[in-house]
Amino acid sequence: MLDASEGYTTEDGRKIGGVVMEMKNITLRFGGVVAIQDISFDIREGEIRAIIGPNGAGKSSMLNVISGFYNPQEGEVWYKGAKRPPMKPYEVARQGIARTFQNIALFEGMSVLDNVMTGRIRQMKAGMLAQAIWKGKAEREEVENREVVEKIIDFLEIQHIRKTPVGRLPYGLKKRVELARALAAEPSILLLDEPMAGMNVEEKEDMSRFVLDVNDEFGTTIALIEHDMGVVMDLSDRVVVMDYGKKIGDGTPDEVRNNQAVIDAYLGVAHD
Amino acid sequence: MPEQLVFAMEVFLNGLMAGVLYALVALGFVLIYKASGIFNYAQGVMALFSALTLVGIMEGQVPFAHLINAIFGTEIHHFGWHVPALLAILFTMAVMVGLAWVVNKLIFRHLVNQEPIILFMATIGLAYFLEGFGDIMWGADIKKLDVGLPQGINTWIDESTFNIFDYGFFIDNLDIVATVVAALLVTALVIFAQYTKQGRAMRAVADDHQAALSVGISLNFIWVMVWSVAGFVALVAGIMWGTKSGVQFSLSLIALKALPVLMLGGFTSIPGAIVGGLIIGVGEKLFEFAIGPLVGGATENWFAYVLALIFLVFRPQGLFGEKIIERV
Numbered sequence: 001m002l003d004a005s006e007g008y009t010t011e012d013g014r015k016i017g018g019v020v021m022e023m024k025n026i027t028l029r030f031g032g033v034v035a036i037q038d039i040s041f042d043i044r045e046g047e048i049r050a051i052i053g054p055n056g057a058g059k060s061s062m063l064n065v066i067s068g069f070y071n072p073q074e075g076e077v078w079y080k081g082a083k084r085p086p087m088k089p090y091e092v093a094r095q096g097i098a099r100t101f102q103n104i105a106l107f108e109g110m111s112v113l114d115n116v117m118t119g120r121i122r123q124m125k126a127g128m129l130a131q132a133i134w135k136g137k138a139e140r141e142e143v144e145n146r147e148v149v150e151k152i153i154d155f156l157e158i159q160h161i162r163k164t165p166v167g168r169l170p171y172g173l174k175k176r177v178e179l180a181r182a183l184a185a186e187p188s189i190l191l192l193d194e195p196m197a198g199m200n201v202e203e204k205e206d207m208s209r210f211v212l213d214v215n216d217e218f219g220t221t222i223a224l225i226e227h228d229m230g231v232v233m234d235l236s237d238r239v240v241v242m243d244y245g246k247k248i249g250d251g252t253p254d255e256v257r258n259n260q261a262v263i264d265a266y267l268g269v270a271h272d
Numbered sequence: 273m274p275e276q277l278v279f280a281m282e283v284f285l286n287g288l289m290a291g292v293l294y295a296l297v298a299l300g301f302v303l304i305y306k307a308s309g310i311f312n313y314a315q316g317v318m319a320l321f322s323a324l325t326l327v328g329i330m331e332g333q334v335p336f337a338h339l340i341n342a343i344f345g346t347e348i349h350h351f352g353w354h355v356p357a358l359l360a361i362l363f364t365m366a367v368m369v370g371l372a373w374v375v376n377k378l379i380f381r382h383l384v385n386q387e388p389i390i391l392f393m394a395t396i397g398l399a400y401f402l403e404g405f406g407d408i409m410w411g412a413d414i415k416k417l418d419v420g421l422p423q424g425i426n427t428w429i430d431e432s433t434f435n436i437f438d439y440g441f442f443i444d445n446l447d448i449v450a451t452v453v454a455a456l457l458v459t460a461l462v463i464f465a466q467y468t469k470q471g472r473a474m475r476a477v478a479d480d481h482q483a484a485l486s487v488g489i490s491l492n493f494i495w496v497m498v499w500s501v502a503g504f505v506a507l508v509a510g511i512m513w514g515t516k517s518g519v520q521f522s523l524s525l526i527a528l529k530a531l532p533v534l535m536l537g538g539f540t541s542i543p544g545a546i547v548g549g550l551i552i553g554v555g556e557k558l559f560e561f562a563i564g565p566l567v568g569g570a571t572e573n574w575f576a577y578v579l580a581l582i583f584l585v586f587r588p589q590g591l592f593g594e595k596i597i598e599r600v
Contacts, residue, residue: 067486093488105483107476118476122488124469185487 017045026075035061037245049223050232053242059225067099068092098187100178102194108167119184120145172203192224282441283561289447291553298533298545300505307474307498310391314399316527323510323519324410329360335409357419368503376495417514450512532580538593552576
């Protein structure tokens, strides 16, 4: 098992750092329904961490806890070595945790470029007046932000649609724009909520490639949710498996694949 | 040049000027609608309320004087000082920002993710409340508002047109000021919405709440900001209309004239509000001039609405509105 606090090196030679986020005994309830029950795991710097499980296992709830959309009733969230108090989603975002959504949440009326630029809001510091009259610091800032954004747009191969209003794009491209916007924030953790959901095989392959490239190129820490087992096993360094709100497995893809509880959850098991 | 044509030209110019004032009110609607998806029925009342407050502060009126007198049997009405116009405008703006904060805190925060129709109903409630509140606070009498804007016939235009056409045009100085102010206001708003971080955040919030949160935008901050800006636009409209026709409660009815303007220009377009206002202004004046005498006059009361109705049938999104596409 992985217990070295100073990280490890993967088979393909990537350096994985220390723990950047740790969930400690998280319990989340909606009225009488327990969505997450006493779950703990950590996310290390530079790794691709997957959370998998059958439908209704509580994966999305877990992602919403990390991104501040839900506040758990019990448990602690530790981020960069400090306990995080209950926060609003926008405060979490400003701390450098970016996310995408299962059902895509983009600004449909704005162009692709404008959408991705909103991801930079955290990095924009110039005063409102300075921005309006486009002077000095504000101009430098805008230019810098544009450079980062253009680089990301290039990287995700969406140059040809930069000026297109997002509302007109097909599903697969929208997913990519959403990824671009999240990346634009230069997040310390990137949360992907079912990045391959609803995609055909070709689109899935593209998206998998982008996820790997992003991690490789920018060293971004990625936590993703997916219920397509095949994709997850190929992509991730470590996997948390959830079922009915409980954690039933945690480890490398190989360890998880051979875990009896996981096999039962996915294939079903005869109960006596 | 035939006399009729010269008259028509004067009517046209006056129509443009009237249109600018319509556009000023319509702008406030568009702004809130674009930024929060709320159709703010209270925009006209906000213009009235800001004008009332401005006069009240300038004249040193005691707020709630009638109420205080009725309860305590006192006879106070004025503090006995006068506040200079510019300072009073600043104070009034502060009041409008305060109002924005309260409106967001007490009403719209609690209606997040509700249907647009529910938000719309809330603004109707707000409109009635604000009208009554303005009445209690500042009294219901018609007040004169004079912040030092030039008024009366523009002699330069009068003389120069007299030299050319043998007939002097009557153009009110106030209308010219209103035009300049409207142009400045629109320029400022467009720059704000397009080029500043807050403007971008505002458009983002209007589009998708969740997505806005996920990139680090505080919804409450943006909403208070939007209502403050709408309050500012209302204040400008209130000053213009108040100076022109006195601060009176029928001012809130100008909001109704903004509706056809919006249907023409499109609810989501700032340039649309301007062009729509101008078309309605010019249209109703020219129509009255040309057709009015044949049907016994008073066409200005209904022309705008009929025009809007025609637009609703043939181009429901307005001239500049976003095209309505239904995906099936």
